[in-house]
Amino acid sequence: MVQENNQIINHFLTSNCEWLRGTGPESDIVLSSRIRLARNIAGYSFSDRLPAAEQHQLIQEVEKATKNTPLLKDAEILEYRNLKEIDRQFFLERHLISREHATEKGEKALIVSKNEVISIMVLEEDHLRCQVFQSGLNLIEAWRLMNQIDSELDSKLPFSFHPNLGFLTACPTNVGTGLRASCMLHLAGLMMTKQVNKVLQALSKLNLAARGFFGEGTQASGNFFQFSNQLTLGQNESEIVDGLERVMRQVVEHEKEARSYLLEKRRGKVEDQIWRALGSLKSARLMTSSEALGLLSLVRLGVDLGFIPNLSKANLNALFLFTQPAHLQKLSGGELSSAERDQKRAELIRTRLKQVELA
Amino acid sequence: MVCNVCGQNEATIHLTEIVNNQMLEVHLCENCAEQKGADFKSHFDFNKLLASLGDFGSELKLDRVAKMTCPECGISYEEFGRTGRLGCSQCYQSFEKLLNPLIKRVQRDLKHVGKIPQKATPDVKRAFELRELQEQLRKSIQSETFEEAARIRDLIQQLENKTQQPESKPESKTKKGTKKNSS
Numbered sequence: 001m002v003q004e005n006n007q008i009i010n011h012f013l014t015s016n017c018e019w020l021r022g023t024g025p026e027s028d029i030v031l032s033s034r035i036r037l038a039r040n041i042a043g044y045s046f047s048d049r050l051p052a053a054e055q056h057q058l059i060q061e062v063e064k065a066t067k068n069t070p071l072l073k074d075a076e077i078l079e080y081r082n083l084k085e086i087d088r089q090f091f092l093e094r095h096l097i098s099r100e101h102a103t104e105k106g107e108k109a110l111i112v113s114k115n116e117v118i119s120i121m122v123l124e125e126d127h128l129r130c131q132v133f134q135s136g137l138n139l140i141e142a143w144r145l146m147n148q149i150d151s152e153l154d155s156k157l158p159f160s161f162h163p164n165l166g167f168l169t170a171c172p173t174n175v176g177t178g179l180r181a182s183c184m185l186h187l188a189g190l191m192m193t194k195q196v197n198k199v200l201q202a203l204s205k206l207n208l209a210a211r212g213f214f215g216e217g218t219q220a221s222g223n224f225f226q227f228s229n230q231l232t233l234g235q236n237e238s239e240i241v242d243g244l245e246r247v248m249r250q251v252v253e254h255e256k257e258a259r260s261y262l263l264e265k266r267r268g269k270v271e272d273q274i275w276r277a278l279g280s281l282k283s284a285r286l287m288t289s290s291e292a293l294g295l296l297s298l299v300r301l302g303v304d305l306g307f308i309p310n311l312s313k314a315n316l317n318a319l320f321l322f323t324q325p326a327h328l329q330k331l332s333g334g335e336l337s338s339a340e341r342d343q344k345r346a347e348l349i350r351t352r353l354k355q356v357e358l359a
Numbered sequence: 360m361v362c363n364v365c366g367q368n369e370a371t372i373h374l375t376e377i378v379n380n381q382m383l384e385v386h387l388c389e390n391c392a393e394q395k396g397a398d399f400k401s402h403f404d405f406n407k408l409l410a411s412l413g414d415f416g417s418e419l420k421l422d423r424v425a426k427m428t429c430p431e432c433g434i435s436y437e438e439f440g441r442t443g444r445l446g447c448s449q450c451y452q453s454f455e456k457l458l459n460p461l462i463k464r465v466q467r468d469l470k471h472v473g474k475i476p477q478k479a480t481p482d483v484k485r486a487f488e489l490r491e492l493q494e495q496l497r498k499s500i501q502s503e504t505f506e507e508a509a510r511i512r513d514l515i516q517q518l519e520n521k522t523q524q525p526e527s528k529p530e531s532k533t534k535k536g537t538k539k540n541s542s
């Protein structure tokens with residue numbers, strides 16, 4: 001079983017996950033769109049209160065249902081009893097599981113399609129946390145797919161449902177549709193022009209949550225933001241999804257304006273920052289995770305603005321992922337200390353950016 | 360801007376979290392951000408923020424309320440207040456009086472519209488259809504598309520009649536939804 005899991009992890013290690021493909025609408029600014037549905041199975045206590053004996057039973061019930069679901073029949077099923085801590089960290093870095101799911105005790109499982117578009121966390125805060133990823137700004141397609149999977153699972157599993165409140169969830173902040181739609185945006189232009197707070201303030205009036213995103217144990221990495229709907233009750237799924245997509249389009253427009261402003265008015269300074277970042281990445285011998293994220297963000301802006309040729313967005317995106325601790329260790333084939341990781345990280349970046357020339 | 364933690368270096372990392380229209384901001388220098396990395400998670404733990412909302416706080420001062428438990432799973436309301444997580448589906452019934460105001464406050468609504476399970480009973484299905492139509496009616500009146508509003512109103516009447524038929528009380532049937540349209 002452990003060997004089988006290693007094969008599965010090796011498959012993912014050699015592929016690029018959906019949210020980093022760098023394609024789809026507005027992919028210069030929007031990395032990914034995600035829909036997540038929370039569902040619980042009637043007849044069982046919620047995950048936190050579920051006795052150990054029933055945890056395994058529930059996992060088996062879900063596995064059986066997914067095997068009979070056309071969209072999931074080829075999905076990989078990973079039971080955590082067979083996974084090492086670093087393997088969970090690996091899936092966390094790929095955004096396939098949450099930090100809670102990676103660290104909390106008890107039996108858990110991850111069901112994930114080979115292209116990583118569809119994944120289901122079993123026994124997270126709720127029994128099922130199903131998610132669908134799409135590259136770029138594509139919430140509507142993500143919801144179409146999610147809706148289909150949910151209907152298929154619904155025909156096989158009795159979901160907890162209340163005539164007034166809708167789908168019941170462990171936390172009342174998810175009750176109703178159980179739907180959380182989110183987009184991850186790279187707002188380097190708005191950050192540089194110091195306009196990002198204005199955007200965040202405007203969004204707060206629309207019941208949208210915004211948070212910094214990416215990084216090792218922190219949400220502090222400057223230029224990446226995740227936006228999601230705050231309310232899950234009183235609006236139907238399409239309204240939630242359409243609403244967020246419309247607002248995201250406006251944020252994208254603001255980011256484009258900020259980038260145009262930078263090109264017109266502050267080109268010299270921006271160019272300097274971008275080329276210095278590339279210079280550091282191409283020459284550093286030690287590189288921490290957070291430094292790498294900051295510099296890669298600048299290089300990404302350089303690619304988007306057309307300063308840096310010969311670097312594809314997919315390759316650059318892959319570096320965001322592969323420079324993270326568990327990925328670095330999986331690539332090296334063994335455990336690495338923090339200092340060793342900094343060295344390996346710098347080495348990996350230099351190798352992967354070898355063909356990119358400093359102009 | 361100076362770092363909120365050390366109060367010395369220039370803050371270069373600005374964190375913003377928005378919960379229920381309230382914006383929390385933290386400004387940090389790179390050193391403190393790195394050192395404090397692990398703390399951010401707890402700082403922005405949504406459950407804690409939720410548990411710190413007024414409803415919980417004031418209710419929890421009353422011992423009797425805090426000690427209320429769900430007969431199905433045994434969780435106390437105090438425990439829910441601490442973790443933000445309920446124990447089972449039955450908790451929504453067991454703590455209904457305390458939870459509903461909280462849900463109303465957090466979600467601004469108490470009625471689900473949208474998807475329902477395929478196995479829902481015909482009554483539940485009809486109730487949801489009715490709710491969706493009422494929502495559409497509200498929107499079409501707002502947007503002053505009165506022909507559409509009239510059409511939806513007729514559909515609502517039909518559905519209401521259907522819902523009331525099994526109860527076989529013809530005298531009460533005409534009470535609802537028969538208001539004459541002034542146009």
